[in-house]
Amino acid sequence: MPQMGVSVAEGTVVEWRKRVGDWVEADEAIVDISTDKIDSEVPSPAAGRLVEILVEPGVTVDVGTPLARLDTGARPGEPHTDEHAPATRTAGAQPSGAEAPPPGPGAGDAHAPPVSPVVRRIAAEHGIDLSQIEGTGRLGRVTKRDVLAFLARPGEGAAAPPQAPLHTESPYREEPQPTDAAGPPSGEPLSIMRRQIGEHMRRSLDTAAHCTTIVEADMSRIEAARRAGGKRLTYLPFVARAAIAALREYPTLNATLEGDRLTVHEAVHLGIAVSLGEDGLIVPVVRDAHELSHEGLAARIEDLAERARERRLRPDEVRGGTFTITNPGAYGALLATPIINQPQVAILDLEAVVRRPVAVDGDSIAVRPMTYLCMSWDHRALDGALAAQFLSAVRRHIEEWSG
């Protein structure tokens, strides 16, 4: 299990990309692992043949634990060795358990004819060991027809993908399959990410004494500032900047509570919830957010969100937050009661900005862009008065925004 980040101590095998007997190139992705909420692909430390898988999918092991053994003495062209035959040499990074006898005479002498690109691709897609198939092509080559016939055998669950029909007036373009808006079909197991989100949320609700406080804020000046800037920013970096300023005034909310120990942090490491669509949600952290302007925050948030959606965050980038902002307002919701991101003590929810008539300057009525700032906080760490004071400070920074 490689060290995926300085603060990562263990990881879970999600899926092996290779099967025992497969040839692996150096730096080719060999296994997917999950640390906390980040899934990463692990490159092979060396070229060779995968001899043994030591950690099955779903199992969590400490950093440094061997995941598999690789025979670096094998050659790519030879037929697969017996799946249970131990290797002769193993890669340094993944130490061998036992020394193995050399392969018997002839193992690797038999030169099967090369397979074509399409045969190799189909075999890889269906995890087929081509040595099981008797080739009918020239010099015993395994042809595409041979692989498809092998796949179509009764009991071979995976059938060949259906051929797209070709219209007589080509080019034929197949209509995309309609996506099922209701989510995955019933009976599918939850993804690892969904399970982890579920556990995390349940644990937070079981741990913290949740309470939600709401204030209303007039976003007129933010809206003006958004318009004035060269690059059109969202509301989020402005609200984040206002929240950070309020956290400097009320540092008790920039804290973590573990057991009965409350740690108030000097630096603001700001978590930003990023939706990954139907897959779930991830909260990358803007480190030292208090040092950044709203433009700086906007750039960092954009970068983190983009990499989150591309699944390219490093494990360190989703850890160590001291306060979190969630912002599902783009979908029009007015109010929400978010769940605190443990072990933090508060989470601020920015919902939709809506134009509403409000009383201004005494008895006048004006239409203003308004929003609700909803904050869930942990009653173990603070009380409602402080939450309200903090939220009022956020509102003040928003309504008196001066860039």
Add this chain to the structure above:
Amino acid sequence: MPEMTYLQAISDGLREEMRHDETVFCLGEDIGAFGGAFKITEGFIDEFGPDRVWDAPLAENAIIGAAVGAAVEGMRPVCEMQFADFVACGFDQLVNVAAKMHYRQGLAVPMTVRLPSGGGFSGGPFHSQNPEAWFVQAPGLKVVAPSTPADAKGLLAAAIRDPNPVVYLEHKHLYRRARGEVAEGRYEIPLGRARVAREGSELTVVSYGAMVHIALEATDDLDGASVEVLDLRSLVPLDREAILASARKTSKVVVLHEATRSCGVGAEVAALIAQEAFEDLDGPVVRVTAPDCPTPFSPPLERAVLPQVDDVRRACLELLAY
């Protein structure tokens, strides 16, 4: 629908376009009073008069050059080369002037050059050539090569209506041999769309022109193998998507043409498949073409040079067994 020969379909298509559009006119050697060497324009001079059916001098450069000028002025000329081979004399006007006019001056050149092409009748080296590759390599020209009467009429209409100079290869061998139903009136087969002449799943033969019929005959019964025949119809623009879709489906491709091999259309198709569909191939892309030599007069030698049904059968069986 009436049945027509390939020749009648070309004639019909040309006549329909001339009746419908007064800017369409024909010019070429002996196309007026004589009705053309192959009688494509027989009777045209009576219906349309000598102003729209010009008997030109034996000067292909003048025929194509006059057409370029007329096209730039808004006419839609249709030039007939008596044999495709003779287009070499008009090469400069076609390849240097017509093809680059829009690039250089932004002017449309809506002209069509008809090339009676191909061998198989002991016509020898000056009357049997398939010069499509010359024009495929000249950006600015479109190139079509129909194989059926219906396509011959529809592609001629599309060629005449297209704003670019179009080289229209009509295979002489098909003139009176290819028959088929052809819709009456005006219709158009869009340029750049291939046609699946026969669907199949185990091997594709990509071809065009007269060789489509050879491909169909050769693969009609190949020990039960399911062979797709793709008729390109247009060589420029080339229907890359149709070629790749078929290659991805069958994983084995033979490219067949009557023209010589090196740097021919088959080379382009094979390279396209190698580059874009490599992961779907189950064998080498095989070319069946004439060798790089002139077409002989001698009937047995000509048969040895031009791809025959048995050559195609053998190539397909070898690739199927690969």
